Amino acid sequence: MTITATARNSGNIKSVIDRLQSLLESDLEGVETLLRQRAKSPVDIIPDLSGYIVSAGGKRLRPMLTLAAAQAVGGANPSTHALAAAVEFIHTATLLHDDVVDESDLRRGKPAAKSVWGNSASILVGDFLFARAFTLMVETGSLEILDILSNASSVIAEGEVRQLAAQGKLDLPTEDYLAIIEAKTAALFEAAARAGALSGGSEDHAPALATYGKNLGLAFQIVDDVLDYGGATSIIGKAVGDDFREGKVTLPVIIARRRGQTEDHAFWERALNVETQTDNDLARAIHLIRTTGAAEATIAEAEAYAGLAKSALKTLPESQWRDVLSDLADFCVKRAY
Amino acid sequence: MTITATARNSGNIKSVIDRLQSLLESDLEGVETLLRQRAKSPVDIIPDLSGYIVSAGGKRLRPMLTLAAAQAVGGANPSTHALAAAVEFIHTATLLHDDVVDESDLRRGKPAAKSVWGNSASILVGDFLFARAFTLMVETGSLEILDILSNASSVIAEGEVRQLAAQGKLDLPTEDYLAIIEAKTAALFEAAARAGALSGGSEDHAPALATYGKNLGLAFQIVDDVLDYGGATSIIGKAVGDDFREGKVTLPVIIARRRGQTEDHAFWERALNVETQTDNDLARAIHLIRTTGAAEATIAEAEAYAGLAKSALKTLPESQWRDVLSDLADFCVKRAY
The missing domain is CATH 1.10.600.10 (Farnesyl Diphosphate Synthase)
Known part of the structure; x- marks a missing residue:
């Protein structure tokens, strides 16, 4: 395995993400609609800034994980869409705060939101999206899912603080x-995969x-x-x-x-x-x-x-979902080449 | 009514808060225990920073409002304590982020947490406390309460962004x-008062x-x-x-x-x-x-x-709770003198 394997595997890499997006097409449409609707606010900066980061460049890896986990064990439903959108909002809120903490000027090759709207707006819009994530999760009607994601959220913050303390x-x-x-x-x-499975109906x-x-x-x-x-x-x-x-x-x-x-x-x-x-x-x-x-x-x-x-x-039961999740694990490593 | 009325009313002011604290003594003990327990983390900065802001100087006005609302309509219970602690954590998270946004060096007359631990730690510990607030709310077992507080949280962020846009x-x-x-x-x-009433058993x-x-x-x-x-x-x-x-x-x-x-x-x-x-x-x-x-x-x-x-x-039914809430409204104004 060498760094020069890059070109050889790039075809496979594309195909796994494409396959996931194609298999999840109608579910992802539901999620995208929620991401747009729930970032709305009468305060213009909020949809502008969140639209900039939510709609630009993300692969939707985490929501796809939630949806595919649900599909692999029973099926995704509107409540799974709300969950998947919540997971993406939590991720996005984390990115907005990370960019301020890390003083990064670029995110996914574009100027970071904080370079455009400033640190303060990035902090506050992150808070807004985090709050909206919880409103979306309430709509799943599952306290267990809320427990899983609120715990994950505090663990994420702990990890970020620990990373900060380990700097240098x-x-x-x-x-x-x-x-x-x-x-x-x-x-x-x-949390995205566990909650996805629960949303798909399988304890x-x-x-x-x-x-x-x-x-x-x-x-x-x-x-x-x-x-x-x-x-x-x-x-x-x-x-x-x-x-x-x-x-x-x-x-x-x-x-x-x-x-x-x-x-x-x-x-x-x-x-x-x-x-x-x-x-x-x-x-x-x-x-x-x-x-x-x-x-x-x-x-x-x-x-x-x-x-x-x-x-x-x-x-898990054999299915195309199990296969694509397995290939997704390979994809995560192949990205390195 | 003049500014010089200060001295005359300060006795009453103290007595209302004292009365509330005394009436709610055992409930507040339950809340304080939760605030200490749930700010714990193996990552030292988290309990240090959150302990600094949670334990220092706050009047616990919002949790007292939740507890008194519950008491006024039925009674507070362990689940009300979790809710009241969640409300205080949300408030604390907001203060931590506000200090970064406002570039304030002081909070309640002491150096702001961000002046001691830095902006990054204040942002991330705020996120941690916000997440822990939701875990506490899950323990109330009420999706309605989670809905009320998650909505309030996004409205708070909207208000902060709007304030930012209105600067100058x-x-x-x-x-x-x-x-x-x-x-x-x-x-x-x-939200604190509404959810408190629901937690006290009264729709x-x-x-x-x-x-x-x-x-x-x-x-x-x-x-x-x-x-x-x-x-x-x-x-x-x-x-x-x-x-x-x-x-x-x-x-x-x-x-x-x-x-x-x-x-x-x-x-x-x-x-x-x-x-x-x-x-x-x-x-x-x-x-x-x-x-x-x-x-x-x-x-x-x-x-x-x-x-x-x-x-x-x-x-509301006549009670000492209704009386003290009424006096609390007077107190809020008397502070100005």
Whole structure:
């Protein structure tokens, strides 16, 4: 497995997302209608700003996970659409707040909302979407679903705070990195899949789909973190080096530093400190991540979680939904090439 | 009614809050326990930061409103305590985000949380508390209560965005000012009282208590806004001039400008622009607000809403709870002296 496998797999990558979108076409239409309707407000900035981030560039991965989980165990219904829209609103609110916290100027290759409307509007519109997510969940009529998503939301915030505290902490243990991404990313994937299964009518399959979602989320985030050092950015449109410039200690950095020479330690200490890093540091960081084999080791870690995700699907009834969810786990890793 | 009435009424003011705290003693203990327990997290910054703002200086006005509303129509129970704690968490989350949006360095006379832990931690811990508020509400077992509070939360965010858009807008109509404070402040008072009544077991009295809460919230915010220009700051510990320095157009300013001379118009335009205001402007603003009678006119507006709040209580059964809620409406206005 090498970085040059990029071109070979890009056909498959496209086809999995296309297949999911095509299978879920009518469900996704229902979700899109809700996303538009529920972002409405007499205060113009709210639909303008939320429309900018909600309608631009997102793959709708999390709502598709909710819908496909429901379909895999019984079927999606209008209440599943409300749930899927709520999951996307929670995700969007998180993105808006993340951009302020991370001081990122770009999001999915476009100026971040906070670069257009300012930090204050991004914070407040995030709050608005988060509140609207809960109103949507009330419409599902399920206290269990509300419990799952409100718990996931506090875990996400915990993960973000923990990530903030770990900024520039070069000796971050791998286990702490994994705990951070499990909270900030995998918790919402897990909740989206578990709640989707419940919305589809199955208590029995909810734990398996939750395990699938959690491991899919871990694989997805690990790959996102390696993409930040030179993966297939054209697909997700994420500017390379964002994490680096924010001093985020991610798995490729942890592995490259662990495997590096003593003089590399000094480099990482200086370069991942936002006060002391220079313009040429990113190129050297990418070089070290490749030459130490940290990029491949990181992708291998992601592959392991994708494997766990696929294993969790084995207890589900055979269906095209189970197949596409399995392929989605592969897709999450293939993005890295 | 003059500003010099301060000393005369301070005894009554203390006694109303004391009476409420004493009547609700065991309920408030239950709420305080929840506030401590549910702010816990393995991520130290979260309990540290939230403990700083949750435990310091707040009067617990909103949870007391929820508890007293429940008591007035049937009684408070453990589920009412969860609801009251949720209301306080929503309020606290709003304060944390407000301080970042307003760039306020002080809150209740102490350094704002964001001055101690930074903007990012304040945003994320606000998100955490907001999520925990919803988990607490799930424990009430009532979808109706979740609906009321999630709707109120999106209305609050709308109000904050609207306030942001109105910053420095000197020709803000009084009606727009009232719409902003109804959303950003009165909506939570209204929801707290309505949900409290439902939690106390009464569908019938919920609308009256909602009307009470809304008008109480309006009176409370209007008085807060006049206190920012020289009211009894020693009681709420709020630094005088915060709104002024942030370019917020509030009722005392709207009235003083409307009644002022043409040269005063130019003063307000310059002084409420955060780019052009100078250190001596606050003193002149306070002078104009007093000499035009804007302070008294603002307080009279608050008194009118306090009167509407008290009228709404008439349909409730006679009780010490009804009496203390009525006195609370008077207290909200008396704070101005």
